[in-house]
Amino acid sequence: MAMQNCRKVYGETLVELGRENERIVALDADLSKSTMTRLFQQEFPYRFFEMGIGEQNMISTAVGLALSGKIAFVNSFAVFAAGRPYDQIRVSVCIGKVNVKIIGSSCGISDFGDGATHQGIEDIAIMRAIPNMTVLSPVDGIETRKMVKAAVEYDGPVYIRINRNEMPDVFPEDKEFKIGKYYVIREGKDVTIFATGYMVFKALRAAQALEKEGISLRVVNVSTLKPIDEEAIKELASGVKGIVTAEEHSIIGGLASAITFILRGQAVPIEAVAIRDCFGQSALNYEQLLEHYGLTDTAIIEAAKKVFK
Amino acid sequence: MSISDEKVVQLEKIARKLRFDIVTMIGAGKPGHLGGSCSIAEIVAVLYFHKMHHDPENPKWPDRDRFLLSKGHAALTQYAALAELGYFHKEILNTLKELGTILQGHPEMLRVPGIEANTGSLGQGLSIACGMAMAGKIDKKDYRVYCILGDGEIAEGQIWEASMTAAFYKLDNLVAILDKNGVQATGPIVERYDTNPHPDKWKAFGWAVSEIDGHDIRQIAEALDNADRIKGRPVMIVANTVKGKGVPFAEGKADFHHGIMTEEQYQTARALFED
Numbered sequence: 270m271a272m273q274n275c276r277k278v279y280g281e282t283l284v285e286l287g288r289e290n291e292r293i294v295a296l297d298a299d300l301s302k303s304t305m306t307r308l309f310q311q312e313f314p315y316r317f318f319e320m321g322i323g324e325q326n327m328i329s330t331a332v333g334l335a336l337s338g339k340i341a342f343v344n345s346f347a348v349f350a351a352g353r354p355y356d357q358i359r360v361s362v363c364i365g366k367v368n369v370k371i372i373g374s375s376c377g378i379s380d381f382g383d384g385a386t387h388q389g390i391e392d393i394a395i396m397r398a399i400p401n402m403t404v405l406s407p408v409d410g411i412e413t414r415k416m417v418k419a420a421v422e423y424d425g426p427v428y429i430r431i432n433r434n435e436m437p438d439v440f441p442e443d444k445e446f447k448i449g450k451y452y453v454i455r456e457g458k459d460v461t462i463f464a465t466g467y468m469v470f471k472a473l474r475a476a477q478a479l480e481k482e483g484i485s486l487r488v489v490n491v492s493t494l495k496p497i498d499e500e501a502i503k504e505l506a507s508g509v510k511g512i513v514t515a516e517e518h519s520i521i522g523g524l525a526s527a528i529t530f531i532l533r534g535q536a537v538p539i540e541a542v543a544i545r546d547c548f549g550q551s552a553l554n555y556e557q558l559l560e561h562y563g564l565t566d567t568a569i570i571e572a573a574k575k576v577f578k
Numbered sequence: 579m580s581i582s583d584e585k586v587v588q589l590e591k592i593a594r595k596l597r598f599d600i601v602t603m604i605g606a607g608k609p610g611h612l613g614g615s616c617s618i619a620e621i622v623a624v625l626y627f628h629k630m631h632h633d634p635e636n637p638k639w640p641d642r643d644r645f646l647l648s649k650g651h652a653a654l655t656q657y658a659a660l661a662e663l664g665y666f667h668k669e670i671l672n673t674l675k676e677l678g679t680i681l682q683g684h685p686e687m688l689r690v691p692g693i694e695a696n697t698g699s700l701g702q703g704l705s706i707a708c709g710m711a712m713a714g715k716i717d718k719k720d721y722r723v724y725c726i727l728g729d730g731e732i733a734e735g736q737i738w739e740a741s742m743t744a745a746f747y748k749l750d751n752l753v754a755i756l757d758k759n760g761v762q763a764t765g766p767i768v769e770r771y772d773t774n775p776h777p778d779k780w781k782a783f784g785w786a787v788s789e790i791d792g793h794d795i796r797q798i799a800e801a802l803d804n805a806d807r808i809k810g811r812p813v814m815i816v817a818n819t820v821k822g823k824g825v826p827f828a829e830g831k832a833d834f835h836h837g838i839m840t841e842e843q844y845q846t847a848r849a850l851f852e853d
Contacts, residue, residue, distance in 0.1 A: 321742060325742075326739030332695060335709070361697075366688065
C-alpha cells in the first residue's frame, strides 16, 4: 500500500486550488511548517496571513475575510483550531454560516510526542455540537485531496481533522468524494464497522484477520461526521449481527455517540473502539500510543467477535 | 472636508431620534440595553448619516464602508439607524426580541439587512473588522471599516490580539472607536477591572490615536476625517462618553446597562426626545 502524509497532501492541494481560485486565502498561527500551509505561503505570499500565536483572533479575522468574499482556510493543531477558539467558531463563524474552513491538524493522538496538551481527542465532539458546522475526517491522502476540493466548493463552515503521520492509501482513487456520503471500503455480511480516519485502515486489517476465522466484516469509512445521513447509516447497519465503531477520539461525542444514537431502539449489539474519557500522553512512536489506548486491529477484532456472538 | 453648522444640527437631531427609538424599542417594564446604546448615539449618527459610503437599497454593495458593532449589546442604536435609513421597515422596530423577529437581542447578519457580522460575544468584532480591512487591501478596494468597541469589552484578550494584527498588517483602512462610557454591567470599570490608560495602550500597540468628546458631533466628524489621512497605521478614536447619555435617570448608572424602565421613566424618556 502506498503511504501518504495527509498534512503534505493538504498543503499541496491548497496550493493547487489556490492557483485555480483567487478567492482562497490561508491563515496560520505559527504552525505553518507543520500544517504545511507554508507551501501556500511560498506561492501566494499576499494571500497568506501569519496571525501570530493567537487562534481566537485568527478565527474571527478569517470571518472578516470570508464576509468580504474570500474562502478562508484557518490552520492549527486540532486542539488549538477547535478547542481554544470555540466561542469564536460558534458566534462569528457558525451562527452566520460564514464560509470559513477550519483545519485541525495533528488530530487525535497523532502528535504522539507532545503529550496531552497537543492531542486533539474532543475536536469532533466540540465541532459536531455547533449548529451549521460540517465535520470531516479523511481516511488517507487520496480522500484528503478530494475533501479539501469539496470544502472549497461548499459554501459554509467546514472543519477537517488531519492526521500528522504517514497513512496508507485506502480510498478508491476513481471515486468522487461527497460531503455526507459513506464509503464501503470492504463488503461484509456479519458485522458492520463504522470507522473514521486512520481507524479505517485498522478495520481493514481486522477484517482480513476475521475472514480467516469465518467472520465477514463490512468496513464503512465515515468521513463525514456531520451532517450524518441517518437513513444511510441504518441501511449500512442492517442485515448484520452486530455493529462496531472505531475512532481516534474520545468515546464521548464522536463517532460512537453518533452511531449509537442513530441505532437506538434497534436490537443490535454495538461495541465502540475509542479513547475512554481520558487524556493522552507522550510516547516515542505513534503505534505504541495507539496500542496503549486500545486503538488497534486487535481491539477491533475482539469487539467484532463480541457483537457477532 | 469640514462639517457645516447645518449638518451638525441635523446630526444632533438624528441622534435624538435614535434615542427616541431606543427608548421606544425597550418600552416600559422590560429589560433592555439602554445605557450602552445611548452612549453611542452621536457616533452612530455621524457614521451612518454623514461619513460612511453605503446604500440602503443595496446592503451588500461591495464597495460600501463596513460598520461593525463589536459591543453588540448596543444593537438598538444600529437597528434604529438602519430603520431610519430604510434598510428595513420602521415598524419592525416594534418587534424587538419577539419570537421570530429579525431584531434579535444581539445583531445577526443573516436576519437583518445592513448587519455585517454576528457580534455580541464580546471581543470578536475588531478581529472581524481586521479581516474585512485585509480583504480590502488584497482587492485594492477603497472601502473603510469602522468598528465600535466598549471600554469594558477591551478586557477581552482577543481585542489585543486584533490590535496587533491591525498594526502588523498596516490596516490604515480600519478605524476603531472606543465608546469610553466608564461603566460595565456591574458598576464603574475603574473600580472593577480597570482597562486604562486607553490612549497609551493603543499607541504602544502601534495605532494612531486621538481622543474626543464622543457626544460632540463636530469632534466625531473631524476625528473620522483626520483618520482618512493616516497612512500605514490603524486609527483608534477614544471617545469619552456617558453611559445612558441624554436620559437623566440612566446617565452613568450600571443599573441601566440592561435595566428596566418604569412606565413613568419610560414616558419621561420618550418626552425628552420627542419632536
